[in-house]
Amino acid sequence: MADDDRIAMVRMRDVARALGVSVSTVSRALSQPHLVSDETLERVNAMAARMRFRPNLAARDLRTRTTRSLLVAVPSFSPLFLEIFRGAEQAAAAHGYGVLMAHTGSDADREHIFLDQVLSQRADGLVLVTTMDPARLAERRRNFPAMVIAMDNAAGIGVPAMQIDNAAGAAAAVAHLVGLGHRRIAHIGGPPEQSLARERARGFAEAVAAAGLEPAHCPRVAGDFSLASGEALMARLLTRYPRPTAVVAANDEIAVGALQAIKRDGLVIGRDVSVVGFDDLRIGLLHDPPLTTVGFDKVELGRLAIGALIAGLNGRGPVADAILPTALEIRATTGAPA
Amino acid sequence: MADDDRIAMVRMRDVARALGVSVSTVSRALSQPHLVSDETLERVNAMAARMRFRPNLAARDLRTRTTRSLLVAVPSFSPLFLEIFRGAEQAAAAHGYGVLMAHTGSDADREHIFLDQVLSQRADGLVLVTTMDPARLAERRRNFPAMVIAMDNAAGIGVPAMQIDNAAGAAAAVAHLVGLGHRRIAHIGGPPEQSLARERARGFAEAVAAAGLEPAHCPRVAGDFSLASGEALMARLLTRYPRPTAVVAANDEIAVGALQAIKRDGLVIGRDVSVVGFDDLRIGLLHDPPLTTVGFDKVELGRLAIGALIAGLNGRGPVADAILPTALEIRATTGAPA
DNA sequence: ATGAAAGCGCTAACAT
DNA sequence: ATGTTAGCGCTTTCAT
Numbered sequence: 001m002a003d004d005d006r007i008a009m010v011r012m013r014d015v016a017r018a019l020g021v022s023v024s025t026v027s028r029a030l031s032q033p034h035l036v037s038d039e040t041l042e043r044v045n046a047m048a049a050r051m052r053f054r055p056n057l058a059a060r061d062l063r064t065r066t067t068r069s070l071l072v073a074v075p076s077f078s079p080l081f082l083e084i085f086r087g088a089e090q091a092a093a094a095h096g097y098g099v100l101m102a103h104t105g106s107d108a109d110r111e112h113i114f115l116d117q118v119l120s121q122r123a124d125g126l127v128l129v130t131t132m133d134p135a136r137l138a139e140r141r142r143n144f145p146a147m148v149i150a151m152d153n154a155a156g157i158g159v160p161a162m163q164i165d166n167a168a169g170a171a172a173a174v175a176h177l178v179g180l181g182h183r184r185i186a187h188i189g190g191p192p193e194q195s196l197a198r199e200r201a202r203g204f205a206e207a208v209a210a211a212g213l214e215p216a217h218c219p220r221v222a223g224d225f226s227l228a229s230g231e232a233l234m235a236r237l238l239t240r241y242p243r244p245t246a247v248v249a250a251n252d253e254i255a256v257g258a259l260q261a262i263k264r265d266g267l268v269i270g271r272d273v274s275v276v277g278f279d280d281l282r283i284g285l286l287h288d289p290p291l292t293t294v295g296f297d298k299v300e301l302g303r304l305a306i307g308a309l310i311a312g313l314n315g316r317g318p319v320a321d322a323i324l325p326t327a328l329e330i331r332a333t334t335g336a337p338a
Numbered sequence: 339m340a341d342d343d344r345i346a347m348v349r350m351r352d353v354a355r356a357l358g359v360s361v362s363t364v365s366r367a368l369s370q371p372h373l374v375s376d377e378t379l380e381r382v383n384a385m386a387a388r389m390r391f392r393p394n395l396a397a398r399d400l401r402t403r404t405t406r407s408l409l410v411a412v413p414s415f416s417p418l419f420l421e422i423f424r425g426a427e428q429a430a431a432a433h434g435y436g437v438l439m440a441h442t443g444s445d446a447d448r449e450h451i452f453l454d455q456v457l458s459q460r461a462d463g464l465v466l467v468t469t470m471d472p473a474r475l476a477e478r479r480r481n482f483p484a485m486v487i488a489m490d491n492a493a494g495i496g497v498p499a500m501q502i503d504n505a506a507g508a509a510a511a512v513a514h515l516v517g518l519g520h521r522r523i524a525h526i527g528g529p530p531e532q533s534l535a536r537e538r539a540r541g542f543a544e545a546v547a548a549a550g551l552e553p554a555h556c557p558r559v560a561g562d563f564s565l566a567s568g569e570a571l572m573a574r575l576l577t578r579y580p581r582p583t584a585v586v587a588a589n590d591e592i593a594v595g596a597l598q599a600i601k602r603d604g605l606v607i608g609r610d611v612s613v614v615g616f617d618d619l620r621i622g623l624l625h626d627p628p629l630t631t632v633g634f635d636k637v638e639l640g641r642l643a644i645g646a647l648i649a650g651l652n653g654r655g656p657v658a659d660a661i662l663p664t665a666l667e668i669r670a671t672t673g674a675p676a
Numbered sequence: 677a678t679g680a681a682a683g684c685g686c687t688a689a690c691a692t
Numbered sequence: 693a694t695g696t697t698a699g700c701g702c703t704t705t706c707a708t
Contacts, residue, residue: 011701022679027703037677052481054457058405059701061396062684069460071438077423082415089441098451100409100438103427113436119392121685122407143390227624256624286565286594286621349685360695365687375693397685400700459701 010051019047030055061121069098070309071123072302073114075106079281080251080298081129084150087302088127095310097124106132108140118145125313127305131196134159146313150305152195153321160308160319162301166196167203169294169326170248173276174207176292176328177246180336182274184217186244188233188254190225197222200250200278217242223254230257238265238273245273245337252277252284255291259333270335280329289332296326348389357385368393399459407436408647409461410640411452413444417619418589418636419467422488425640426465433648435462444470446478456483463651465643469534472497484651488643490533491659498646498657500639504534505541507632507664508586511614512545514630514666515584518674520612522555524582526571526592528563535560538588538616555580561592568595576603576611583611583675590615590622593629597671608673618667627670634664 016023021040028035029044036044047053061067072088074081085101092099100123104110111128115137118126125146128134135155137144147159154161170187177185187204190197201220208218221237223229230249234257237244249255255277262273269275269289277284280295301324308319354361359378366373367382374382385391399405410426412419423439430437438461442448449466453475456464463484466472473493475482485497492499508525515523525542528535539558546556559575561567568587572595575582587593593615600611607613607627615622618633639662646657 009701013701023701024680024703025678028678031703035677040677052479054454056400056701057455057458057460058396058399059684060703062394062400062686063701063703065684067396077415077417077420079415085415100440102438116392117395120395122395141390283624286624288626347685351685361685362687362696363694366694369687373693378693394685397700398687400702401685401687403700 009056010053011056012053015044015048015051015053018051019043065121067121067124068096069100069123070125070127070306071102071114071117072099072127072129073102073104073111074129075104075131077103079283080279081151083298084129084302084305087299087304088306089302090299091303091306092310095306097306097310099306104128104130106130108132108136111137112140115141115145115147118147125309127302127309129305131190131194133195134161146309148305148309148312148319150301160312161321162305162308162324163322164296164301164324165326166199167206169278169296169328170200170203170250171207171210172326172328173248173278173294174204174211176330177248177274177276177334178207178211178213180246180274180334182246182337183213184242184244185213185246185248186218186237187220188230188237188247188249188258189220189222190250190254192222194225197225197250204248217244219244223250223257225251225253227253227257227260230254231261232257234258234261235265238262238267243273246275246334247273248276248278250278252279252281252291252293255293255333256283256287259287259291268338269333271338274334274337276328276334284331287333292331292334293329294326295329296324300324347394348391349394350391353382353386353389353391356389357381403459405459405462406434407438407461408463408465408644409440409452409455410437410465410467411440411442411449412467413442413469415441417621418617419489421636422467422640422643425637425642426644427640428637429641429644430648433644435644435648437644442466442468444468446470446474449475450478453479453483453485456485463647465640465647467643469532471533472499484647486643486647486650486657488639498650498659500643500646500660500662502634502639502662503664504537505544507616507634507666508538508541508588509545509548510664510666511586511616511632512542512549514668515586515612515614515672516545516549516551518584518612518672520584520675521551522580522582523551523584523586524556524575525558526568526575526585526587526596527558527560528588528592530560532563535563535588542586555582557582561588561595563589563591565591565595565598568592569599570595572596572599573603576600576605581611584613584672585611586614586616588616590617590619590629590631593631593671594621594625597625597629606676608671609676612672612675614666614672622669625671630669630672631667632664633667634662638662 016026129150149161189201277293280293284291354364467488487499527539615629615631618631622629
């Protein structure tokens with residue numbers, strides 16, 4: 001019973017009537033205060049508060065063709081992407097936009113869903129965080145809504161992209177190890193379908209070649225960015241002869257898995273085998289010993305993406321892509337080979 | 339230049355004109371296909387696809403007073419809350435709803451923002467995940483929109499709440515330790531402002547009393563749910579005389595911090611000092627040795643919350659609160675006292 | 677500074 | 693099975 005004590009929605013006209021003014025006056029007082037007299041402004045504000053008036057945003061959005069809210073779609077809830085979201089949120093708030101997060105599971109269908117949300121005016125724009133080469137999205141549509149790619153390139157789909165220098169990061173890891181005296185360095189990569197994984201593998205390969213290392217001693221294997229894959233692949237690598245003295249992992253998850261495999265074999269981390277991760281997430285810092293890894297400013301990446309998106313929304317021409325630098329964080333899993 | 343090659347929005351009337359039918363026919367074909375002839379249906383679908391028509395959801399939402407999308411607001415991006423979100427997402431999808439995630443940072447202002455989103459018709463309902471006692475929200479508003487509380491009680495604000503049995507979980511941890519022979523068990527809690535922390539502390543205290551342990555030997559200290567606080571507080575606990583032989587932590591973060599402090603002191607985990615966590619997150623499983631902890635079905639909690647929300651939306655009366663059970667996951671950080 | 681009127685793009689009676 | 697009409701709650705000209 002009492003099903004009718006649902007919250008009765010109070011509309012602008014209710015506020016207007018209660019005040020004996022027109023709807024336009026209320027509307028103006030609420031969104032363009034400088035257009036009404038001080039007295040009216042005050043009365044409207046007071047009454048709106050008293051009546052607990054909430055504007056119907058569907059109506060406003062329809063009329064203004066804008067929502068002042070943005071979407072950030074992440075592939076998964078990895079801390080990496082969450083950090084990016086955090087930056088996005090900051091930047092959006094600074095510009096008076098709200099942000100909501102959605103996750104795609106790297107599923108193309110789901111990515112299209114969120115693109116459509118923008119096309120359908122549920123949000124003004126989209127930051128698509130992806131590591132899967134967004135060019136494939138073009139197979140199914142020609143025009144893209146207001147959007148920005150983060151973490152990946154946007155080859156050929158004509159939207160701004162904010163990335164990091166994956167190849168340079170991997171190369172820096174190799175250089176560090178070579179400097180320590182390593183000559184047999186392996187790479188445990190991510191799935192080659194992911195452009196992110198390919199770029200990191202490329203950086204590794206190029207650096208190995210540049211250092212003049214024997215390719216046969218620098219094997220490259222591909223995992224799936226999971227800890228389990230890092231562990232399994234490392235275990236296999238350890239049976240090779242000659243055994244690699246160091247490993248560059250394509251992310252921190254893989255690196256920690258590798259570390260566990262090394263420990264399990266009774267080898268000493270940083271002496272028998274050195275490991276470098278990628279992404280600089282907490283999981284590596286928590287490990288004992290803490291992981292040497294390739295870091296970068298994830299929050300800044302999110303900020304940049306939103307900045308570019310909003311600039312685009314404001315018609316300030318096509319924004320330049322950005323490639324953020326990486327920085328090697330040398331901790332305790334790397335050392336001179338025994 | 340070419341600023342005008344912005345995506346020209348195609349509206350329903352454009353599709354209707356192209357086909358020589360009325361807008362209503364297009365509308366019906368798209369959302370109530372059984373109301374139009376097969377032939378019309380097919381023509382409309384084809385044309386809509388060809389013209390890349392996307393319905394303007396602001397208009398639809400305005401007209402139908404519904405969005406078919408739900409909001410889940412989490413306090414932080416802790417894996418605990420992300421698991422809950424995952425469950426929410428599943429359940430929502432099963433009912434044809436979309437879900438977006440927002441985060442509140444346990445900030446009351448931000449919580450109100452998302453409540454307002456619902457009142458403003460941006461979403462049909464809200465799952466508010468909180469550990470801060472939602473009753474305080476009532477200070478600032480009388481009526482709540484369609485919402486459900488997750489992880490906390492909803493004392494006195496008249497909305498359904500889906501929680502877990504925090505006190506029982508903590509008590510089970512104590513019982514496990516008592517069974518192992520421990521008589522001096524400490525508790526490192528969370529901030530007492532959080533009802534979640536208070537409940538867990540209460541369960542601890544009651545179980546300690548029920549077991550007839552000497553209260554002076556079972557100190558309770560309060561951290562802030564962070565690893566660092568667990569480490570610092572554990573270090574202090576270890577200087578006490580007589581030293582506690584076991585600790586029940588209010589969450590896994592604290593527990594892992596405690597573990598680090600114990601290790602640093604050169605004590606043996608599970609023999610000199612046993613530790614039980616709470617939440618059963620990956621951080622505990624990753625630890626060496628893996629953490630004994632109080633677990634519960636986080637995904638199910640999210641599912642239940644969405645189920646209750648949607649049931650409420652459909653007018654199926656007030657939904658009963660749920661209290662999910664916890665289950666002790668005995669791993670390797672607990673053992674008989676030395 | 678304020679009011680009247682039009683209209684955003686859609687859905688849902690109500691006709692036919 | 694389809695078309696006509698009204699209207700969701702706002703914002704924004706255009707008058708005054």
